[in-house]
Amino acid sequence: MSIRLERVEAAHDVRVLDSAETFEITKDADEPEPDGTLSIITDSGEDGIQIAGTETALHGWLNRARNNLTTRTAGPRILCVLDLSTHHLPQHICDDLDDYSGVTAHDTEYGWLLYVPGMLTEHRVDHPDTVPEEVWQLWEYASRFDASYILLHSDADRVDALPSWDW
Known part of the structure; x- marks a missing residue:
């Protein structure tokens, strides 16, 4: 870059x-x-x-x-939120997103607000088997843009750089 x-x-x-x-x-x-x-x-x-x-x-x-x-x-901190379609996760992962150890996600009416860990390498060491690979892909993509959160919702556009599922 x-x-x-x-x-x-x-x-x-x-x-x-x-x-x-x-x-x-x-x-x-x-x-x-x-x-x-x-x-x-x-x-x-x-x-x-x-x-x-x-x-x-x-x-x-x-x-x-x-x-x-x-x-x-000394102004207020403004966070970067990446806007993505819920279709970037398989339905079974989306349905239980806040149940995975190492994942912080808040259920919304139309999707999820997913926290992006600041230190992905360390987070992967701490949670090697509990976070689905599809979530890691979203986090790595969001980190490229310095996003602190991902807003996953049904009305967002799909991104060609990420896999997506029809459900």
Whole structure:
């Protein structure tokens, strides 16, 4: 994973007055770059910044930026929640998700709120045989995006990078 920063020359000092500035994620032209990079571009008229990298790298960068902002401003901690379809788990696992030792999951009306352990390697050592492999796959995918939780619900889209089951 890599992030490419491109220098942008400003005509004058830039001061951010509104942290809610919108940004867009774009691909150069209609096709992705050969290395699969995407760009986040923000601008306020004449001045701007472009951050380019893989999807995973950009999500990681945004999460680290948000965490650093929270730390430096003593603001509230905002957690990253990955939105996934319940179909990324077989039905028998979904039905009993909160019964597995090592899994923290909260039943919702349409699915589950699944906690992603912060230290997956250590968690796997502590729970080698009690957590289903399908849950490990979700956790590993969520960790790539620095997600603290996974919201599994029936209306969410399926992700091509993960297996899914029809039930």
